[in-house]
Amino acid sequence: MHDFGVYVVFGAAEAPRQIINIYKSEKSSIAVKPGVQQIVLFTRGRWEKCTSVAVELNDESGVLICLGKLTPFNKCISWEIWEDGAWTDGATLTVQLEGVKSDPDPALTIAQNEYTPECNTAAFVPRGGKRKRSLEKKEDNEEATGQENICPNSSEKATPHRRSRGNVRSGQALLFPQKEEQSTARTPQNPKTKGKQSKTPTQAASADSPSGRWGQTLCPIDPQTAILIGGQGARMQFCKDPIWKLCTEDLSWVPAETLAEGPTPEARMGHTATYDPESKRIFVFGGSKHKKWFNDVHILDTESWRWTMVEAQGKVPPLAYHSCTLFRGELFVFGGVFPRPHPEPDGCSDSLYIFNPEMAIWYQPIVNGNKPAPRSGHSACVMQGKIFIFAGWDTPVCFNDMFQLDLCLMEFSAVQTSGSAPSPRSWHDCAALNDTRFLVHGGYNGNDALSDTFIFDTDTSCWTSLTLPQLTTVPRAGHSIITMATACTKDATDDQDQLLESSPQTLLIFGGGDNEGSFFSDLITIPVKELCE
Structure with a gap:
């Protein structure tokens, strides 16, 4: 059996490359080339010496873009871009082994409450920024396969459109138009405040309660x-x-x-x-x-x-x-x-x-x-x-x-x-x-x-x-x-x-x-x- 390692594939045309080996290091980072629109991570080998693998994707400023976790039951993560953009220049992918054991166990044993993965599948966070008009026109004419039905309108007031300022993915039913967004962790708030919001999501989950959400x-x-x-x-x-x-x-x-x-x-x-x-x-x-x-x-x-x-x-x-x-x-x-x-x-x-x-x-x-x-x-x-x-x-x-x-x-x-x-x-x-x-x-x-x-x-x-x-x-x-x-x-x-x-x-x-x-x-x-x- 091969030694345990984590491998990454950038796009469908590239071959897998090993990003971390359990015998060499417990944490490793790798730069993401500009223009890459898909990232696939997977493990190879026996899960004997670690319980999980934390994965982070950060932009050039160190701001978190995506977060995921590999486990013995979820051995692969795939991030894809559904918009016309690509990963920003200077993006960095960081992988860290968790729960590393000094001696291999004869069988895999993981306590039920040993860790709490952030997510078993990673979700791409749309990045804010300007878009070229030519690309917007292209989006208007692209195929509608997989797009969800837009909201109905029951009055003369304009129905919120699926696309809004920034990178909103096509194919996502937009119940809430993406204004200057805020989210609430415990108490509902009304974010009708003026001024520019941070480009990073403000959604935060406390350790003892779920994060704010809809459609659950x-x-x-x-x-x-x-x-x-x-x-x-x-x-x-x-x-x-x-x-x-x-x-x-x-x-x-x-x-x-x-x-x-x-x-x-x-x-x-x-x-x-x-x-x-x-x-x-x-x-x-x-x-x-x-x-x-x-x-x-x-x-x-x-x-x-x-x-x-x-x-x-x-x-x-x-x-x-x-x-x-x-x-x-x-x-x-x-x-x-x-x-x-x-x-x-x-x-x-x-x-x-x-x-x-x-x-x-x-x-x-x-x-x-x-x-x-x-x-x-x-x-x-x-x-x-x-x-x-x-x-x-x-x-x-x-x-x-x-x-x-x-x-x-x-x-x-x-x-x-x-x-x-x-x-x-x-x-x-x-x-x-x-x-x-x-x-x-x-x-x-x-x-x-x-x-x-x-x-x-x-x-x-x-x-x-x-x-x-x-x-x-x-x-x-x-x-x-x-x-x-x-x-x-x-x-x-x-x-x-x-x-x-x-x-x-x-x-x-x-x-x-x-x-x-x-x-x-x-x-x-x-x-x-x-x-x-």
């Missing part, structure tokens, strides 16, 4: 635990801390990327994460990352704490901003954005796909009735054997209609609602409060993030508007809403299901953004009893 998922797995997966933060940068555990007993966060074995899902946003209480597994499906779209299914077994990727039969298109609900052990995926080639823009789906985990197969059921229009960024909630689908958008239309899918008859029908209905929106979220009511909060109307809250009663088909100080102060979209049991003292022998049923329920809202450049990592908690009253 927050998935409850037991009465006191939820798992946060993915998301994107300031300057179109995918979060370097993609997976966290939330403990609702004390509302504490624990970095969880290294707690599970196996290949973790690639960084993404607009995906779904659905928990099956019977098999105690989380199913992560779809999403997007720059020009890359996903239709893969990753499973996290919460008992063995191991990731696996499903090789499913059947066909399902790459989708993002779709909905995914669980019914009788199967995943029901509706709508979403899918990539279409030039000259057509990215399209929204009105199709229903079902994934059967036991058979590892995708199939499309025969459905009848009044089908919803194609849409994405909508919400879906399973109640009383029906999936209630609300709002969403398909350029240039933003919806506020409600449809239901009867899961016994497999029949769609429009729901005629009454009361104070929400305005058209997308990228909102919803959560069930009890057997007959669910809550909808926030979203994006094509121009602004929203802060209003509504409850829908499935028995009466009536909307009720709520005014809560905790929710009205900060508009947000792309956030996550769940309901979970709150802390209470119980015997350790108590059944988890009984604990879930008997404990008071709490509504939790995490993250999102305000369409003004701020990305939140705050956690809002409201007793469900207070909402229902």
Whole structure:
């Protein structure tokens, strides 16, 4: 077996070169040639003498551009430029071995909490700067393959365009126009301040909480635990801390990327994460990352704490901003954005796909009735054997209609609602409060993030508007809403299901953004009893 080493490839035409050898040094730097548009790092040899490899890419001033980490489960990192620019002159790639051991072990042993990688896949941070007009024109005419559908416009106010000042990647759904950006690590802020901002991202993750983000998922797995997966933060940068555990007993966060074995899902946003209480597994499906779209299914077994990727039969298109609900052990995926080639823009789906985990197969059921229009960024909630689908958008239309899918008859029908209905929106979220009511909060109307809250009663088909100080102060979209049991003292022998049923329920809202450049990592908690009253 070859000695352990780290190798780098600059572009597709160059041969790999060794950048570091464990017997010669533990840290090494190498200059990046101007014009290089792809960097690939990989390891070769046995992981006996180190636990991980930290990788940094800095510009000529020493400012961090990209950050990543190689591990025994993620042995390769690839950085690519999706814009017309290249790495700035004088960029430096630095590689450092971590957890180096003096004597080789007979077998690889890594403690679960030994380290916390910043990111299992590295994301390129767009660099600010001027662009040539000729290059901008070229971008306008380039192929639209992989580009995500632009935001809808529901009023006369101009819809934010996908491209903004600086290097915004094509192919990225621009929910928040990149003004002079700030992000928030704990408390939401409004960055409507004058003056030039730093060209480096200000997003920062504290050691005990996730960084600000939107487009993530927050998935409850037991009465006191939820798992946060993915998301994107300031300057179109995918979060370097993609997976966290939330403990609702004390509302504490624990970095969880290294707690599970196996290949973790690639960084993404607009995906779904659905928990099956019977098999105690989380199913992560779809999403997007720059020009890359996903239709893969990753499973996290919460008992063995191991990731696996499903090789499913059947066909399902790459989708993002779709909905995914669980019914009788199967995943029901509706709508979403899918990539279409030039000259057509990215399209929204009105199709229903079902994934059967036991058979590892995708199939499309025969459905009848009044089908919803194609849409994405909508919400879906399973109640009383029906999936209630609300709002969403398909350029240039933003919806506020409600449809239901009867899961016994497999029949769609429009729901005629009454009361104070929400305005058209997308990228909102919803959560069930009890057997007959669910809550909808926030979203994006094509121009602004929203802060209003509504409850829908499935028995009466009536909307009720709520005014809560905790929710009205900060508009947000792309956030996550769940309901979970709150802390209470119980015997350790108590059944988890009984604990879930008997404990008071709490509504939790995490993250999102305000369409003004701020990305939140705050956690809002409201007793469900207070909402229902």
